[in-house]
Amino acid sequence: MATHTTRMLIIGSGPAGLTAAIYGARAGMQPIVVQGLQPGGQLTITTDVENYPGFRDVVQGPWLMQEMQAQAEHVGTRMLWDTIVDIDLSGPPFRAIGDSGDVYEGETLVIATGAQARWLGAPGEQELGGKGVSACATCDGFFYRGKKVVVIGGGNTAVEEALYLTNHSPEVTIIHRRDSFRAEKILQDRLFAHPAVKVVWNKTVARFVGDPAQGGLKAVEVVDTKTGETSLIETDGAFVAIGHAPATELFRGKLELDDSGYIVVTPGTPKTSIPGVFACGDVMDHTYRQAVTAAGTGCMAALDAERFVAEREFARGQEAAVPA
Incomplete structure (x- = not known):
């Protein structure tokens, strides 16, 4: 067991965490990144990435995250493999306990x-x-331009996804297990008015039909929730849109969270309810959830963390200069 200290402790190693590390290292914060259960975040399980700025051709998600990590390490970030199991936010310094037994302390x-x-x-x-x-x-x-797609769900996420897909697909089918949507009425009105959208009510998806080695998805098998009858809906793509779960269990009761479990931040900033603690990426963003927006908020968190440390150091200097 060991204690690791830093001016900026980062928990999480997706685009948000690694961007924060890059900016923090360049500012002399000597950041430590504790990578967690899924080093690299969700992009490591994503194949083709075509919407991250700076790449003319499609890149692979795992490769992109390897490059981000290499850049962070190149400018001075320490990457540590551990999973945080407990956190003390009464600092600074803020203390995190790893599954390994190691202790991580950060001024931010x-x-x-x-x-x-x-x-x-x-x-x-x-x-x-x-x-x-x-x-x-x-x-x-984008990969389903001109093809048939289905969206599974009935909340805002599902309706928004379906409306977005009409930009690419001439035939979008929403499959919902109930006979009405939970989505906001204005979204429903837009959906029902769109000629490319079809709704299949009272159906649940029993299985996805296809072979990864033979062209991928071919259809979804659905079950009628009232009659139990099964049927197939042929499709080229299926989008599961039943919501997201932010990884915030560690902070429950210690930081302000919203009703869905996302960390609450001051609008337009990564500042949480505790000074010196910042949140960035999908853990505080239930609207956009994109790699590029996560990276942007990671940059913001690092800049605000550097300012927080600088202000504390200036205040300590002022106190030391006052005659006893």
Whole structure:
């Protein structure tokens, strides 16, 4: 067991955490990144990435995260492999306890633990991930230009995803297990008025049909929730849109969270309810959830963390200069 100290402790190693590390290292903050259960974040399970700025051709998600990590390490970031199991936010310094027993102390804390898409758990879903099954229309919708797609869900996320997909697909079908949507009425009005959208009510997805080695997804098998009858809906792509779960259990009762579990920040900033603690990326963003927006808020968190440290150091200097 060891104690690691830094001016900027970062929990999470997706685009938000690594961007914060890059900016923090360049500012002399000597950041430590504790990588967590999924080093690199959700992009490590994403294949084609076509919307991250700076790349003319499609790049692979795992490669992009390897490059971000290499850049962070090149400018002075320490990457440590551990999972945080407890946190003390009574600092600064802020203390995190790793599963290894190691202690991590930071004069500032940047939380970049992300959020995970909720999945159905139906057969074929995992096997066909990236081969016709996705949880992000903004990320992957372009690949289904001119093709048939389905969206599974009934809340705001599902309706927004379906409306977005009409930019690419001439035939968008929403599959919902109930006979009405939970989405906001204005979104429903837009959806029902769109000629490219069809709604299939009272159906649940029993399995995703296709072969990853033979062209990917071909159809979804659905079950009628009233009659139990099964049927197939042929499709080229299926978007699971039943929400996201932010990785904030560690901070429950210690930081202000909203009703969905996302960390509450001062609007337009990464500042949480505790001075010196900053949140960036999907853990505080339930609207956009894109790699580029996560990276942007990671930059903001690092800049604000550097200012926080500088202000504290200036205040200590002023106190020391006052005659006793």
